[in-house]
Amino acid sequence: MTNKPLTALGVVAALFVAGGQAQAQTACPADAPASTVLAAGFSCLLGDKTFSAFTISGEPSAAVVEFAQISPTSDAISLSRDGSAFAPGTVHFNYTVTAMPSHTIVEATTGIDVATLIPAVVTVSTFNGMSTTPPSLLNSETGIHMFSPGVPSVVTTNTSHVFGGDFLTSITNTYAQTMEAAVPEPASLSLFGLGLFGLGFAARRRKH
Numbered sequence: 001m002t003n004k005p006l007t008a009l010g011v012v013a014a015l016f017v018a019g020g021q022a023q024a025q026t027a028c029p030a031d032a033p034a035s036t037v038l039a040a041g042f043s044c045l046l047g048d049k050t051f052s053a054f055t056i057s058g059e060p061s062a063a064v065v066e067f068a069q070i071s072p073t074s075d076a077i078s079l080s081r082d083g084s085a086f087a088p089g090t091v092h093f094n095y096t097v098t099a100m101p102s103h104t105i106v107e108a109t110t111g112i113d114v115a116t117l118i119p120a121v122v123t124v125s126t127f128n129g130m131s132t133t134p135p136s137l138l139n140s141e142t143g144i145h146m147f148s149p150g151v152p153s154v155v156t157t158n159t160s161h162v163f164g165g166d167f168l169t170s171i172t173n174t175y176a177q178t179m180e181a182a183v184p185e186p187a188s189l190s191l192f193g194l195g196l197f198g199l200g201f202a203a204r205r206r207k208h
Contacts, residue, residue, distance in 0.1 A: 028067035058091035060084035080170040104150025119163035
């Protein structure tokens with residue numbers, strides 16, 4: 001019995017059955033209007049991470065969401081005003097980031113870009129409900145949170161209190177991930193232990 005080559009439709013069906021991330025994912029654009037990421041069901045793939053479930057409020061109408069791969073294991077996402085101004089008030093920039101299978105996210109950061117230090121822009125970010133260090137960021141400070149052990153996905157919330165619309169330029173989060181070490185299953189460990197026991201027993205028999 002010979003194997004027939006897969007048709008294009010067959011390949012798509014195989015990917016769908018396999019449940020791989022790639023079959024329904026589009027690559028994240030370098031930048032996208034905020035309205036694009038807010039569309040129902042939007043998600044995109046950047047490097048080895050999927051970004052989805054966006055909620056954004058308080059942004060200017062021309063705001064864009066920017067995606068960038070910093071390294072093979074580190075990615076960044078920003079909400080930027082794109083030449084317009086954030087209105088005084090509160091800006092919310094929330095979403096979920098998920099690492100590919102066999103990877104975990106081990107570090108998340110928040111960085112704020114401001115045009116001037118006065119008046120202040122105060123930002124609070126949480127990653128899976130946990131605050132950064134420091135917990136409240138003033139102007140251009142950077143906050144960091146380390147996950148130990150790493151986590152497969154992160155629900156991110158950024159809340160910036162803007163006291164002057166021309167002063168907040170962008171809110172940026174970065175994520176670093178690591179390959180998750182394969183852990184032998186208990187049954188495999190038991191077999192491995194029995195194998196060592198058998199080797200020791202055989203060695204003792206040869207001595208007698």
